[in-house]
Amino acid sequence: MKKILYILLITVITIMSCENDLIKEPAFISEISVFEKEELTEAYLANVYENMPFMNMTGQSQNGLGIISAVGMEYTNFAVWQEPNKAQNRIYSQAGGAGELNYWPYGSIRDINYILEGIVNSKSFDQSYINAKIAEAKFLRAFMYFEMVKRFGGVPLVTKVLDKDAPNEEMFPTRNTEKEVYDFIYSELNEAIALFTDEKKGADGRADKYAALALQSRAMLYAASIAKFSQVQLDGVVGIPSGDAQGYYQKSYDASQALMSAGFSLYNKSSDKVKNYGDLFIDEGNSELIFVEKFESITRGHDFDLLATPQGYDSSWNANFQVFYDFVEKFEFQDGSPNIPRSQLTTANTWDMDQFFGKKDPRFRASVFYPETVYRDKPVYFHSKTTYTDGGVVKTSTNPNQIIDYNGKLWQGAAFPRNIKTTSLLLRKRIDPTRLAPKDGGRESGQDYYVFRYGEILLNHAEAAFYLNKSGEALTNINLIRERAGMPLRTEVTEDNIRLEREFELCFEDHRFWDLIRWRIATTVLDGVRTQGLKFEYNLDTDRYTITLTNASFVEPNVRTFGTERYYLPLSQGLISDNVNLVQNPGYN
Template sequence: MKNIRYAWFAIVLLTFGQSCKKDSEYLNKQPTNTLSVEATWKDPNLVLSVIGDLYDRYPDFQTIEAWWEFTDFDEAFASNGGDYGRHQNAEFDYGSWNWWDYAYIRDLNVFLKRGQEATALSEADKNRFIAEARFIRAGVYFELVKRMGGVPLITEPMEYNYSGDPTYLQHARAKESEVYDFVISELEAVKNKLPNSASTQSRATKGAALAMESRAALYAASIAKYGVSTGQVSLPGGEVGIPASMATAYYQKSLQAAKEIISDGQYSLYKKNPNLSDNFSSLFTDKGNNPEVIFAKDFKLKTNKVHGYTINNQPRSSAEEQQGGRLNPSLNLVQSFEKLDNTYASLASVDASGNPVYYTGITDIFAGRDARLAGTVILPGTQFKNKTVDIWAGYMLANGTIITGDNFGQTKKDVLPGKPGTVQVVGADGPIDGLEFSAQSGFYVRKYLDPATGSGQIGTRSEVWWIRYRYAEVLLNAAEASFALGDAQGAADYLKPVRDRAGLTTALTAGDMSLDRLVHERRVELAFEGHELWDMKRWRLADKAWNGNAMSAADFTNATNIGVAARTNTQVFGLWAYKYYNPGDANDGKYVFKVVKPSKVTAAHRFRLGNYYSLINQDIINRNPKIVKNPNQ
């Protein structure tokens, strides 16, 4: 894959486009430290630097460059003092995930105009650059519409004429469906003008265009289908809300785009490692001939384009710096991974009578589960970088008394009855309630954690990429679209290879298919990949799952609704392991587990109807009175 370098002058060229003519002769002189637009568009390497900047500015929400965003909902706890507030605010802010960057769109439109006017480039280079910019612009509008609903569709660089009347520059919001239609049509228009190359993964390709089209069409279809349950989340002009009558056509477009990728045969599921959990984990860190990755934001050590995800989230006990452990996956997520017989079940910390269940090994409670669990989450007693993670909360005595500590791996003297001497009373990784960087939920994250030596060091950091589109999601898209179009068996068939890779050997049947099943499959396959918010929004499940109702340990110990898509998920819980101490008893030395709610979790998240579309800031409306506000805000 060719590395993209970012020239400092690219932004200057895109921002100003042409020099302004002035009377003073010295102002007419060409600067010696920049290049003219004309000079840039004669050299494909210089144009590449400009398009590289445009790629680099592509917006994401919940990524490895912002680990804390993964703790906004129910996937994880933020074990970092400055982020505890994420679990203490009941209501999501209306502007929490808004984004409105028309300067970026203008830069894309200017680039396209310059490209169309360029005469010195070869047709092949010119056509590819133009197609790439249209791909990026389609992605930007997709990012806008899924946050804001319908937005102004601007496809030409607008220029102010200094007349004192800017109203001709003001555009009203397009319908939400019109923005989706634009995204889909642009991707259709450019797909055959982009390289059809699975080995190109950080620039636009035919596969990337089709993957984005499949996702965008699926989002539009879902809003049309499920939006009827939230009828008050709409605007009379169609800026928000898509008619139910449009759902079928969008599902068909999503399925067709997915089928085109599948039938092309260039992409496949990653299957390099016989250990299924290790294989799933490696999918996100292996950049050598990875057949699953369609489009990614790349990072390179040699260009110092790196990130600190591993520094921030590596297990604290084996960290290469004295920090890490910030992102703690929740029991809510961990318990979602089903058993290998296709059934959902709570992790058995207590039996039917409420008595503790004793386990010989600390990992035994997780045995027989979907392999994606251990590929997504670092479980107690498992390894990272060939070092065993030390997660256990203390000793539990026969009478229920807990002996523990308040610092990593703390030791105490003469605290166990009948056993004089000094003993370690808590894991070197915790969990310790309120101690940042400890595994306060009982777990650390594994997905995207870099196993390379030095990746957890400040001076080195990680070059693991951020995968925006991958083949497994294409299969999930196809399954969901097929089900919505009445082909339940087709949906089961698309899910089968994804589930087979996870070790789930009993194939689902058409009768097993439901929205609940499809929601589950995306939750466990795509955790920590930035899908949860957008999926819950498009299915109109967000206000039902994040409903403001408090949760209790009983929701996890006696859970009967694990596979229900709309189940309450408002507070992050954890699962703590204890060593049972009762000399002479058959269970002495075994492990018991307790469901806990970290003390920093004090509020139950509530997603209001107004959260389905983000707040359009008042200053935007002040500058353009044609912009109407989003509903319920």
């Protein structure tokens, strides 16, 4: 069936092409035909799904997978030229626009508008099918507007297909206020929720009632944060009045509450907390999943394993996602021990790896490769050299191809160079160790991308509850997350530990950057930072490491910049030239 839909999809795209993103051209097949055959309708809608911004698959071998984590200072990509690093290092301006972070999907919005206008006139479909497609279309349109509003603030709300002869005020619309866009998203999702049945389809990659509630939970929490922490500018084109914060928190809370009564649950199949959290992201169709983007190896696969697998495991292009120590040092120890201060990371101190990393939060251990992490039945190495005594002589090896036999213990002289190029820590989360090692691309990976999962909903609910003066409920949900992770329960809930819990639980899932934006703390967290990695040197005689900090920045002057203007991305010169009614965001004129 998939092959039939893709063939039909190509046909529909060809015959329904448009002159530009907003204007509808006459079709070679009548509009009636598209909405009289389910195959054509499904193919048309499948094209919209295919173009949705769920998982970023841009760049060579899809290295754009790392964009949001790179700009959020979770990890960096292997090379300066890769999309994530270009997104981080670029100078944002009207001339350059939003670059790799840009999203302006009015072509897809036109396609949704076309579906909504056309399907209601169908003579062949029954009302239940029409309602189902309208609900899906409204969810997808709401998602697109959410992705735009969190980047740019207010954007034009275009809710109908425009004819060539439409008046100028429709052809060249002004930007709606940020509040109007969020209110549209809320109402659009309410309409979708009312039309969806109770059937769960999200784990199969189709929008349903619960995906709409999850988007409502997330989007309204964002709107509440903008109202609480930002300032209104440009007559409301950016910013939301502070008096609206509580109302948006309530809307987010209500959507989360509805999901908490819908039969979803935290994934908890293994008593081994590290294994359990790692398996969550490769055990597809589990009880935690609300909505995913579906992938199948080869037929509709991706290159995640090719890019993420450490060097030394037969992946031809490997070790791309190099995790910053700045991010992972905040993960807590399971036994409540204090985190190790940076002042102790000197050559005067030595560390056992179990002492340094091996007793940290299981979510960290399941998400990051660090020295001696066992992967595919052998350790991953991150040390730059090994010192050992051989026949009374102290020797040093920096050779990754040397295997030292030390009283029967076999040890690699040094790590492979890509593993230690920048930070000596690598992304592990979402890698599937049961798959064959990727060698030369070809989209071997088939892990689904989790757009919404229940863990996020509990955190959304906790945050909204906290600001609605329901601290008891917030604490309960934070502790549900921590209990699943095997971490000590909190005795009180604060703004800081709610935010930290999101960083720990949702790490590397494309949340942190947007959270720092909506809380308006990105200028504090990201600006003026010289990012750090670690340098490991191993002593075979003592079975201990010296661990020191190393500069992980790519570009001079090796310090990140994030000014207040970056809370909104710039509209490009091309957009403004095409529509003189679009006002630029503050700080980019």
